[in-house]
Amino acid sequence: MDIVKDIKNLLAGMGITGKHLGRHAITIQYPEEKWTMPERSRGIVVLLSDKKTGELNCTGCELCMRACPTGAIMVHAPRDEKKKRHLKAFTIDFSLCCFCGLCEDACNFCALKMAPMYEFSTDDKESLTWDMKTLQEIGRDVDYVDTRKKKKPVKKTEAAKPAGKPADKSADKPPDKSAEPALPEAKPATEDEPTTDQPSGNETKEGEQ
Amino acid sequence: MGLIKKVPVYAERIPGGSLVLTTLETVLHQGQAKSLWYLLFGTACCAIELMCTGASRYDFDRLGMIFRASPRQADLIIAAGTITKKMAPRLRRLYDQMAEPRYVIAMGGCTIKGGPFYYDSYAVEKGIDHIVPVDIYIPGCPPRPESLLEGCIHLQEKIKKQKLLDWQEK
Amino acid sequence: MIWPVAFAELRPIFDWLYDMVSSTGLPEPWLSVVIYTGLGAMMFGVLAVLALYLVWWERKISAHIQQRFGPMRHGWHGWYQTIMDAIKLLQKEHVDVATRDKFVFFWAPVMCFVAAFLAYVTIPFGEGLIVADLNIGVLYIMAVTTFTIISLLMAGWGSNNKYALLGGMRSAAQVVSYEVPMVASILVVVVFAGSLSMVDIVRAQDGMFYNWFIFRLPFGPIAFLTYIVAATAEANRTPFDIPEAEQELVAGFNIEYSGMKFAMFFLAEFVNMFTVSAIAVTLFLGGWNGVFLPSWFWFLLKTFAVVLLLMLFRWTYPRLRVDQLMEFAWKFLVPLTFANLILGAWMKYAGWYW
């Protein structure tokens, strides 16, 4: 009986949609609750400052500018008589940037980082070119690990790190649940709906063992 | 539209008219801002993020935004993706087909200035502001869904701040 | 002044209103005109608000099927979202296409809107809550709902757009085809009730729920199912929404309409959905019959249940192709409903029914 089978299948489809009708939504209600971006998220490029002195880490080596595939980064760092570079200007045009992260990889001096920020819509096209000062201001509270070899003893960077905020990129350490940015905790997860669950700290530890 | 453009002119003449005008202004602009129906206009990568924003996790419908396939019924073009020189006249045409009041969001680097295709490309339009007036620029390549939502909320705030008298100049 | 309506439950309010109006000292014919106009306006207002809330409801239901929230930010769970939509649509520019047919283009949405509301004259919302208990109620409804096709066809033709034309033609073909099984399945009910009047049909289902026509085995359920299928097609909803099939015809017949004219089509679609559900309730599900609660509450409850069913259809099923749609109507539904009708009539004659 074809028709009986057809009706059965039609009802089965309705059953699936009807079943979902009773479930809790998985929506994150954006302005009120926000998705915690993973630490590696490539939001915008910021300039990092030294944690002690507050000065920019950038030495003006122009490596990021050479690495940029879109020509978004402009570094102006003329050399003086002693062949030493002085950083005069550093601008990033976010309308050209393709958020590939090559500049971050190219930088040897911990001078720039892609920070997990995304809310920067504007109604003025020109204001998307950010100069050194803006980039530095935004980069001030961005956490990072100092991997520069020379000058800085390792102890200092350890101490400079705020407690409970492992800004560890190596990912070998078990993630601290309180400050693990990769764990999206925006939604209260319900038990019956697996999609809504995000990995919790316990599971992470289980998986590692 | 024609009538509404004249309302402020007449309202100013009657006593207490400005009060009526402000109330009217608020109501009308609230209506515009809270029901932005967007045109399904996705060309490239950003279109996938536009789809994701409409999907369950981010849900455009929360902001009162639903998609319309016909430009006549849409209030907003989200130009999602690269606009090439071949596509540019079509974008203009779609914009012209839309009914006033209409808004444009430039989503992603490609629409703002050409993005990754600014240099060395012979086919990409370097910014859609040469073609249509843009209200909000959202950088990103592609922007995250939250960026897009933030841009839309930004646009809503912008609409609410409009004045009825501005319409006459448009 | 002769009341055309037996508004039993609202009688005190109407009496008070009547006193108010008559105290102004209007002469009799004008008094009637004012009262009728007022009634019409009231009906219109109620239905417009109802349609707006159906839109909101559909958005919420679809959202929850898809595990999202739907309108959330404007009021509690977005309760005034559709009102904002209406305000926006009111101020949208009316784009008049240069190549349109002026007359047809202008009147199509108006006609669609009016046709959608006309059916409510004979729908009993509750015990005595009916505008006019016509003795040809069913016939009237069948005649009036068919106006919608003409308006869609007008919209398709008047827009002078190929997609719109295809949409208009599709809708004409579709509605004409599905009218036949729809009428045939309704006729079963008419045969059993022995009357065309909507009130009489509801009265014939008095008592407990097993008296409803849907439970007249075996033809009751079949008639109900065929009616629901045909009604979904009549209301242009998925899986039969080919006139505005978004993926094929962009927006179908309403592609060139903007602003309030589009809103008229949009609201008419939802009013139509409510109409077909209300008819289904009246004919098959016992109308206002129910226990304990007021009659209009039962009626609305049942109607919203049917509306929910239609919404579930829409958000579950894919769309049929236009020729498959016709085949389904003519090769399957029409023979089935006619066989059902003959069976029903014969059983009624023989008295062999439960």
Add this chain to the structure above:
Amino acid sequence: MPDLRTEEFVVNMGPHHPSTHGVCRLILTMDGEKVLKIVPVVGYLHRSLEKICENRTYPQCIPILDRFEYVTAMSCNYVFSLAAERLAEIEVPERAEYLRVIMLELNRIASHLIFYGVTAMDIGALTPFLYGLREREMIMDLFEMTCGQRLTFNYIRIGGVAKDIPAEFIPYCRKTVSVIREKLNDYEGLLNENPIWLVRNKNIGVLPPDVGIAYGVSGPSLRASGVDYDLRRDDPYSIYDRFDWKVATRSNGDCYDRYLVRLDEIKQSVRIIEQALDGLPEGPVKAKVSPNFKPPEGETYARVENSRGELGVYIQSDGTKKPYRVKTRGGSFNQLQVLPVIGTGGLIADLVAIFASLDIILPEVDR
């Protein structure tokens, strides 16, 4: 009535149309609802990626080529890296190969989920679209925690991958694949046996195997016609030979089979990912590659199987740090070519179904 003829008319479907998946324009000559002739007009998304790559260094080409096929950008990353590695004869570390396979297969699932949703939407069902994207979000989470972006990854680099996976990747990945495996029941329950879905897809747009081969159709679209050809097995790359999986094929070559093949592929990908997660070795994730990567002179054409078929990159190197010529080839390019052959004669609704089932996306065509 042989004399009764209606006038033919021309409809422009696109470049902006809900069901052309982007910006394809089809000029349709129609007789009523029937499509008599299809002329695809492409180029609305021609962004001259190849020209841009000529003036970029090899590492810089990868983010540019991310935009070539953004739905499965991982395989774009991969195919370019593969070609460059073959040019310079670089050995990739073991762990990197495993990570690449995991990422490629996750991306294949993500792409097929988009296919599932978009096809259903083109046929008229909206809910499957959202269900498909819902599970895709979990995969996007995985990508974001690993490489930082949701769509344009720049993760697979020449000589390995950019970064090692974070610690929470493996448990979340296991959960994702198990959720997808479970949700496949929902997907199948919604559409597979649905009579409306069957009449809309069965025996529609039948692609005979010889036509498919002649027109260069590849991937799931070709396998649905019964041609057992999968580059993962037949032109081996990476480490697919270490896993136990099957090439999904069907025999009818209609829209329905093309749909089923893709659902089968999701199941196979889930199997591959689970095995790869089990066997993931420790070690470095990137071979030593100089920042000024300069392959020796030479040329190669590398091709991989992505979710739409054969994704190929031809690189000609002249020994400098910039490729002399990059030519890309996407599966959709050939699938759009075959659309007029199998789409003519059907109704416009069939055309939409065929277009969707071939899984054409336009950046692959226009580049």
Add this chain to the structure above:
Amino acid sequence: MTPDELKDAVAGKLGDKMSLLDTGRMVPMFEISAANLLTVAESLRDDAALKFDYFCNLGAVDKTERFEAVYSVASIVHKHRLDFKVILDHDHPEIDSVQEIWPAANWYEREMWELFGINIRNHHNLTRFLLPDDWDQGNPMRRDWDAPDFEKLPEL
């Protein structure tokens, strides 16, 4: 067939018309003259042992003094692949269409015609393909092409 076997098989069968190049990696790369293209292509497709029935890719390369058209073909049955290239004159580039042999080549040839200005003989549909309809700035994929709004990435 492994690449080495394939090399020998092709050289044995079509050695007089094809010459092996050493630039190809992983798969053998042959060079043929423009005059031999059609006969070689036909025998590549029809030979039972080779059976290159599947057309993968066709790309042109502008070497400033000459053009190269690089064909990649594969066999579904034997699961092997082969690349060959045709050298063309830079001033009057012209090549035979292979779309009778491999229909898939149709659009690749159109693209080559449009972007490089290589004329395709016996191609039935040489019309605007990827570029805008009103394009009048020549063949943009040539190395020496330039236009007023064409900006190169600043060289550092």
